[in-house]
Amino acid sequence: MNLKKIIENESKRWVAGGIIEQEQAQKILGLYPEKKINGFNWGTLIFSSIGGIIFGLGVILFFSYNWDKLHRLFKLALILSALLSAEIIAFYIKFKKEKTALSEGIFALGTMFFGGGIWLVAQVYNIDEHYPNGFFIWGLGALLMGWALHSSVQGIIASSIFSLWCGIEAFEFSYSPHIVFPLILLGIVPLALRKESILLFAIAIFSFLICLLFVGIKLFEIYLYLVFISVGAMFIALSVLLKASIFSRDKSKISFIYPVLMIFGNICYWSVLFCLTFKSICRDLSREIDIFQNYYATLYVSIFFILSIISWILIFIPFSRFKYLMKDFLPIGYLAIPVSLILTLFPLLYYYSPNYSKNDDFLLLTAIFFNIIYVFQALSLISYGSRHLSILHIFWGTMLFAILVFARYIDLFTSLLIRSIVFLLVGTGIFYIGLMYSKSKKQIGS
């Protein structure tokens, strides 16, 4: 039930009870205008697009059966005419009938036919050149269509194809298609911003991270941690800046993307931070990190690290913005993110230090620092949630804290007595958080 309906029902009760007059009830209702029904037919868009994509996949599979009774030129003519027909029909529906939603679905079908055509040509002429190139050309076709139509659906198709392309290149050929990153960040993300499509933006960022992961697993080795912690920290910083802009006068048009950056940023940042709380991973970092060995990884780490630091500087400077953010939006623990970033350089420093391989107490110290930052940030989330009555912050803060406690429970303490004390303390702490939360709720309620 929407708000207007609730107030309408309530006002009837208030009028009947003599609390307000009918005239006043009408005035109150007048404050809530009827929600405008969006003229765009989302249902048609969603169903026709999904239908178009699935139908297109069916066509690709149909051709992949490879009827040997059909002449190759007949097959080619069939797919070319299917592609042309789909595009012409979609064009006609869009511009003559002005049914944009339906045309999106048919244009999506056209893009699938384009992909089908690429694979059919490869099949007909037994082409076994570097086959991921087919995905690259297909994705490029979808991206261009996305810009030609200003279409989120085409952007989503392009994102998916680029991710597939990157995965195949990385896992099957151990090759990093670096161009995929500018294609997503400069090709798909601006399309999402222009369309103000949070879905396309989320998918583009997801594709970006997936591609980074694919390339990272195969080629970055230990650098993967550094890349992802930098990207996570950068996303969080950008998200905080955008979130602040929502509440400021100069509300940015692109501020709608802040939750996406916040979610993905947190996933990347916390995952790596958790890993770095293990001494063994800090040791691996210090052993295998050689910036002169893996140039591409060094380049990626440097770019994201610098961008991340710049993003955080933008939060701290000017000081007025920092004060403003601290007041309402930023849990204090987030201030430790730049510290984590700088701390990731420690294993690298150790690698090039004269003490390398002599004494690894330094690495234990680094891991302890990461543990302290992790705990500080998790508790800060809980504290922020308690103060602002945000169950989400409390939940995640508690979860993250509990995960760390379990990890340390397994790898740190062998004594059952110490383990029991840790659990007693953690349990008491969480119980205390619950009390604090309910106290804050009561205070705000009164």
Place this chain on the structure above:
Amino acid sequence: MNKKFLILVIALQILVLIFMSAEREFILLFGKNVRLRTVPVDPYDPFRGEFVALNYDISFIQLDIIKDPTIDIESFNSPFYVLLKENEDGIWDIKNCSLTKPPNSELFIRGRIDRHSYYNDKYLHLKYGIEKFFVQQGKGLEIEKKARDKGNIRIPLEVNVAIGNSGIAVAKSMEWSPIGVGVEVLERPQLRNLSGRNERNSNSEMEPPIRKSPKIKLTLKNCSEKVLGIIILPDYASFELLSSERSTKNFIFRKTLNQNIKIQDSDLKLLKPQEKIDVIFDLADPRWFVKNKKNEYVEIGDISNDSWGNMIRIRYKSPLRKECNHLKHADITWYGTLKSPNVSVSGNID
């Protein structure tokens, strides 16, 4: 939204497809035709359907035959031009190779250096973009089954390929070789301990000598539907043993092909359809000895005790057609070369 841009993108998509197909169609229509020998296996591709994966004889190139000093064998994926020559049986083989495009008077195929052989750094693996032949679903398995015949006989596939002026190849069609080849290990070497000594007590005079190298039976089978003649010269003159491109060790055999022999009608064996002929190779025989590190010829089992990694192949080579014109059945005789499947020195068949 710009309608003109949209029309341009649609036109671009169609042009991409037309360009991709037109280039290959042109080669199919006007390219030079060659026939290459290959061995099939059958996998599946979710986008392009079922295909027969082809491993051509020319896919492996021995580093020794690369005479061009500018060739950097480490530059994987760089274009590589392989000049071809036609054999007696109409199969084309490697003549030479080059990093630069040869003149158009030569017939060459463009490939890319894929990698070193997984097993042996004496070979390079090349890819020509024709390693997949797409077939209707279900037929790939049929082809694979036929390629392995019913027993241990392998029937090679011969692929008709059109080659354009720039060396781009397009696989057109496939045909079965009329002769199949198979190997069987009659006697395997006996296991030795790590020190290389025989497990049994070597002092015992009653014990028979331990076999160190395998005894292999090579079978040639007429897989066509007509009678074919096969010339088997005396004293194994039609055969040579080769170190396999998949072998971890590179063997140099004492005996090489020697076909300066007057060919007689008695050397020609007529094979009815499905009929076979067997030839026994005992690798303990000194004629099949290989060179060791001291440049001495020794039994192959003496320098190799690897269970799978060290592999050899037997190659049959018929005399040239012009040398056989005086024979009674010269016209129905099969001329060409055939390689057996890989056999490991320990007696396993690949």
